Amino acid sequence: MPKTVKNFNVGPSELFHGVADFLIDGLKNDDFIIPHRGPAFSEMYKNTEKAFYDFFEIPDDYSLFFTYSATEGMDILIEGVVDDSITHISNGDFGDLFSDLSKTLQKDVNLIKNIRGSRVEVDEMIVPTDVLALTANDTSTGVEYTSEDFKEIRNKFSEQLILVDATSSFGALYYDISSADAWLFSVQKNLGLPSGLGLLLVNDKIIQKAGKRQENGVNIGGHHNILSLNSFYSNYQTPSTPNIMLIQALAFVIGAYKAHFGDIYGLEKYTLEKAEYFYSMIEKIDTVSVLNTGKGKSKTTFVLDVPDGDVYDYIFSLLQGEGYSVSPGYGKFKEKNIRVANFPIHSRNDIEELFKVFHHQ
Amino acid sequence: MPKTVKNFNVGPSELFHGVADFLIDGLKNDDFIIPHRGPAFSEMYKNTEKAFYDFFEIPDDYSLFFTYSATEGMDILIEGVVDDSITHISNGDFGDLFSDLSKTLQKDVNLIKNIRGSRVEVDEMIVPTDVLALTANDTSTGVEYTSEDFKEIRNKFSEQLILVDATSSFGALYYDISSADAWLFSVQKNLGLPSGLGLLLVNDKIIQKAGKRQENGVNIGGHHNILSLNSFYSNYQTPSTPNIMLIQALAFVIGAYKAHFGDIYGLEKYTLEKAEYFYSMIEKIDTVSVLNTGKGKSKTTFVLDVPDGDVYDYIFSLLQGEGYSVSPGYGKFKEKNIRVANFPIHSRNDIEELFKVFHHQ
Numbered sequence: 196m197p198k199t200v201k202n203f204n205v206g207p208s209e210l211f212h213g214v215a216d217f218l219i220d221g222l223k224n225d226d227f228i229i230p231h232r233g234p235a236f237s238e239m240y241k242n243t244e245k246a247f248y249d250f251f252e253i254p255d256d257y258s259l260f261f262t263y264s265a266t267e268g269m270d271i272l273i274e275g276v277v278d279d280s281i282t283h284i285s286n287g288d289f290g291d292l293f294s295d296l297s298k299t300l301q302k303d304v305n306l307i308k309n310i311r312g313s314r315v316e317v318d319e320m321i322v323p324t325d326v327l328a329l330t331a332n333d334t335s336t337g338v339e340y341t342s343e344d345f346k347e348i349r350n351k352f353s354e355q356l357i358l359v360d361a362t363s364s365f366g367a368l369y370y371d372i373s374s375a376d377a378w379l380f381s382v383q384k385n386l387g388l389p390s391g392l393g394l395l396l397v398n399d400k401i402i403q404k405a406g407k408r409q410e411n412g413v414n415i416g417g418h419h420n421i422l423s424l425n426s427f428y429s430n431y432q433t434p435s436t437p438n439i440m441l442i443q444a445l446a447f448v449i450g451a452y453k454a455h456f457g458d459i460y461g462l463e464k465y466t467l468e469k470a471e472y473f474y475s476m477i478e479k480i481d482t483v484s485v486l487n488t489g490k491g492k493s494k495t496t497f498v499l500d501v502p503d504g505d506v507y508d509y510i511f512s513l514l515q516g517e518g519y520s521v522s523p524g525y526g527k528f529k530e531k532n533i534r535v536a537n538f539p540i541h542s543r544n545d546i547e548e549l550f551k552v553f554h555h556q
Numbered sequence: 557m558p559k560t561v562k563n564f565n566v567g568p569s570e571l572f573h574g575v576a577d578f579l580i581d582g583l584k585n586d587d588f589i590i591p592h593r594g595p596a597f598s599e600m601y602k603n604t605e606k607a608f609y610d611f612f613e614i615p616d617d618y619s620l621f622f623t624y625s626a627t628e629g630m631d632i633l634i635e636g637v638v639d640d641s642i643t644h645i646s647n648g649d650f651g652d653l654f655s656d657l658s659k660t661l662q663k664d665v666n667l668i669k670n671i672r673g674s675r676v677e678v679d680e681m682i683v684p685t686d687v688l689a690l691t692a693n694d695t696s697t698g699v700e701y702t703s704e705d706f707k708e709i710r711n712k713f714s715e716q717l718i719l720v721d722a723t724s725s726f727g728a729l730y731y732d733i734s735s736a737d738a739w740l741f742s743v744q745k746n747l748g749l750p751s752g753l754g755l756l757l758v759n760d761k762i763i764q765k766a767g768k769r770q771e772n773g774v775n776i777g778g779h780h781n782i783l784s785l786n787s788f789y790s791n792y793q794t795p796s797t798p799n800i801m802l803i804q805a806l807a808f809v810i811g812a813y814k815a816h817f818g819d820i821y822g823l824e825k826y827t828l829e830k831a832e833y834f835y836s837m838i839e840k841i842d843t844v845s846v847l848n849t850g851k852g853k854s855k856t857t858f859v860l861d862v863p864d865g866d867v868y869d870y871i872f873s874l875l876q877g878e879g880y881s882v883s884p885g886y887g888k889f890k891e892k893n894i895r896v897a898n899f900p901i902h903s904r905n906d907i908e909e910l911f912k913v914f915h916h917q
Contacts, residue, residue: 207589207797215583222576227750228568230883263624266796270778299784301775383797389588391752391799414662417631423660435627436568436744438752438799522591 201545205334205363205496205522205536211387212455212540217447218389218440227440236439237431243446244431250449251365251459253372253396260424261437262393265362267419268379269296271395272328272358274416275405276377277302281326282355284308284315286491287333288525293360294328312486312498314338317347326356329375332364334534335525337498339364339491345374356400364495365394367466367539369459377401382441385495385538387448392441397421452539462539469537469546470494476550482506486532497535504530510553517552562906566695566724566857566883566897572748573816573901578808579750579801588801597800598792604807605792611810612726612820614733614757621785622798623754626723628780629740630657632756633689633719635777636766637738638663642687643716645669645676647852648694649886654721655689673847673859675699678708687717690736693725695895696886698859700725700852706735717761725856728827728900730820738762743802746856746899748809753802758782813900823900830898830907831855837911843867847893858896865891871914878913 202209221227229235244259253259262268273281273296280303283294290308297304305324309315320327329348332339340348349357357375365378366385372378377397383390405421415421423434456462474492477485483499483506485492501507507530514521524532535549563570582588590596605620614620623629634642634657641664644655651669658665666685670676681688690709693700701709710718718736726739727746733739738758744751766782776782779795788795817823835853838846844860844867846853862868868891875882885893896910 202586202589204589204591207591207800209586209589210583218583219580222571222579225563225570228563228565228570230565230568231751263628264796264798266779267624270780273778296778299775299781300778381797389799389801390592390797391801414660417634417657417661418627419631420660435625436742436751437625438750439568440750440752 201519201541201548203519203521203535203541203549205384205534207383207390208385208387208536208538209540210389211448211451213451214387214444214448217444221440221443227443229439231433231436231439239439239443239446240431240433243442246446246449250453251372252369257372257396257398258402258425258428260395260397260428261433261442262379262395262419263391263438264393265360265379265381266292266296266393268393268395269293269360270300271416271419271421271424272377272379272397272401273297273300273302274414275421276356276358276401276408277326278408279303280305280324281328282307282322282324284320284327284329285333286314286330286338287311287336289333289335289360289362290330293330297328309338312336312338313489314487314491316490317344317351320348320351322352322355325354326358327352328358329360331359331361331370332493332495334363334496335498335528336486337493337496337534338487339493339495341491342368342370342374344491346371349374356404364493367462367495367537369463372396382445384536386445387538387540388441388444392438392445395424456539466494466537466539469541469543470497472543473497473535473537473546476546480553482510483533495537497537498524499533499535501531501533507531507533514549514552519549519552562880562902562909564880564882564896564902564910566745566895568744568751569746569748569897569899570901571750572809572812574812575748575805575809578805582801582804588804590800592794592797592800600800600804600807601792601794604803607807607810611814612733613730618733618757618759619763619786619789621756621758621789622794622803623740623756623780624752624799625754626721626740626742627653627657627754629754629756630654630721631661632777632780632782632785633738633740633758633762634658634661634663635775636782637717637719637762637769638687639769640664641666641685642689643668643683643685645681645688645690646694647675647691647699648672648697650694650696650721650723651691654691658689670699673697673699674850675848675852677851678705678712681709681712683713683716686715687719688713689719690721692720692722692731693854693856695724695857696859696889697847698854698857698895699848700854700856702852703729703731703735705852707732710735717765725854728823728856728898730824733757743806745897747806748899748901749802749805753799753806756785817900826900827855827898830902830904831858833904834858834896834898834907837907841914843871844894856898858898859885860894860896862892862894868892868894875910875913880910880913
């Protein structure tokens with residue numbers, strides 16, 4: 196197999212420019228071997244948070260907890276704030292996964308689900324529960340809600356706690372964080388880092404709800420529950436030894452984004468222009484089509500329908516032969532879809548080169 | 557501050573020989589950017605497991621799950637197998653932490669606790685519950701149970717499920733794994749890797765108990781419960797994106813241990829000889845004494861009592877001035893104890909050099 200020229204997998208992502216060198220230098224200098232109960236760790240947590248809050252314009256009344264993965268963030272939120280029932284909006288397998296976790300944790304689930312590849316629109320959302328969970332970008336179907344959509348959702352459901360899984364889009368697009376009460380994601384997609392670190396942003400309402408539930412004698416989860424995370428966070432610490440390497444690397448990558456894109460609006464513009472180009476080019480390819488032809492076409496993960504198994508195999512081997520790596524479909528759509536990432540590491544030129552291979556077929 | 561000559565912190569540990577270079581090479585070659593649902597990941601999981609099982613002589617009827625931290629392993633086990641009540645044996649803060657997690661998860665806890673620095677002996681263990689939890693080595697007090705102790709415990713409590721937190725000793729000593737039903741630990745201590753990966757070894761009894769509880773409608777935890785971990789494990793996968801870098805690095809470090817120490821018995825001999833030397837030398841230092849003077853003096857983390865605050869500050873600055881890093885006491889004993897690690901990265905010569913500094917005082 197030739198060396199991969201460009202990795203368009205939807206996750207884990209190729210590392211952002213400079214990340215590998217940052218990690219290499221840190222390993223050479225023993226930078227990652229610091230005690231997680233010492234002042235150097237707290238300083239690092241604080242610095243990473245500051246860089247993160249400045250670049251992504253996070254309001255001060257949100258707390259940043261380090262989790263282990265996005266999925267763990269879902270567990271923590273469900274255990275922390277869902278009393279008996281929760282409404283889940285699902286536009287694909289990742290919306291389903293969030294909803295399935297609520298069922299596993301024995302909550303009553305009110306599930307509003309799309310027809311595959313289309314989107315549940317805001318006027319179709321009926322939320323009889325006090326918690327609402329959504330997926331910002333479903334990587335299995337390429338269906339997304341934009342920051343504007345979330346504002347509309349926030350206005351419509353002003354009384355509910357809103358939990359957003361933003362795993363596949365946070366880090367490439369601007370979100371008005373105040374549109375939801377909790378945001379969870381991980382670093383190995385649009386944040387261009389290796390896998391092994393999740394992030395969880397929560398506002399005071401989330402912490403208060405968890406506190407009230409614990410006061411009422413409810414089990415809100417083990418060592419990584421909202422209150423234990425919050426209690427250690429007040430000293431910029433974590434309940435257990437975290438991924439120290441990636442917390443440092445997160446501050447680095449935000450610095451790199453600032454240098455490359457200026458600010459979050461520059462980064463979002465970059466993402467949107469590439470997405471527009473991709474969707475305009477894919478129209479010219481006869482053998483594949485975009486799965487979602489309606490509203491909310493994903494800007495960060497493009498999901499293509501491939502009607503014929505032979506064509507599917509042919510495209511994959513063609514791309515592989517030229518050193519391009521893309522993702523198969525998710526789950527049972529493995530050999531029916533092709534998924535292509537549009538993360539900050541991918542340039543307009545990378546996408547142009549990818550289309551040259553498509554056109555060779 | 558001068559560059560650290562030797563890091564004797566009790567965790568995270570200094571990296572083992574070659575680990576930094578392995579990670580650097582992997583970063584240069586993009587080795588860590590593989591999809592966690594693809595065959596390359598499963599192959600890697602399988603290879604890491606094989607290396608691990610061979611070196612540490614793990615019986616085949618144990619399953620190896622990758623967790624995020626040792627503490628998470630505690631949560632998973634408590635949620636998975638504890639019905640209403642559990643007996644915890646505690647010889648220090650880490651035994652207390654395990655026990656506190658059971659309380660947080662709303663179990664009735666039967667706690668058998670030592671007097672600080674001594675050990676709960678096997679004949680003092682009265683276990684009226686069907687689950688027993690122990691800490692193999694309590695890093696806060698330097699009190700341990702040996703593999704022989706665990707055999708005795710297994711014989712005495714043949715009907716109970718036995719859960720062992722082996723965080724601070726696994727990787728330096730031989731344990732007869734069949735002496736307990738579950739072992740949990742992490743990689744940033746005696747396994748000489750960066751922080752960010754936990755390991756959980758469970759036998760079929762653990763899986764069956766969790767299965768029975770779930771069948772009975774009990775909540776056994778979210779995305780990382782025993783049954784979901786086991787279900788993905790059957791395909792050498794993980795429920796969420798794991799720390800791919802450290803799973804690869806774990807296989808590397810086991811290869812390095814094999815090359816350095818031959819087998820687990822060679823490694824254990826190395827550990828025991830260094831511990832014996834340390835304890836014989838520390839007797840000659842007037843200003844400090846070993847906290848635990850009874851049975852079960854830890855072989856991997858030495859905990860020293862320092863009666864005087866000025867002496868404490870003096871020793872720390874002396875060591876720091878010479879480039880040696882050691883750990884303060886744990887929690888409220890921060891400025892009363894000095895803790896020194898004896899991990900596989902530490903050589904007899906390193907300890908000799910450390911004592912030269914002690915003797916300079």
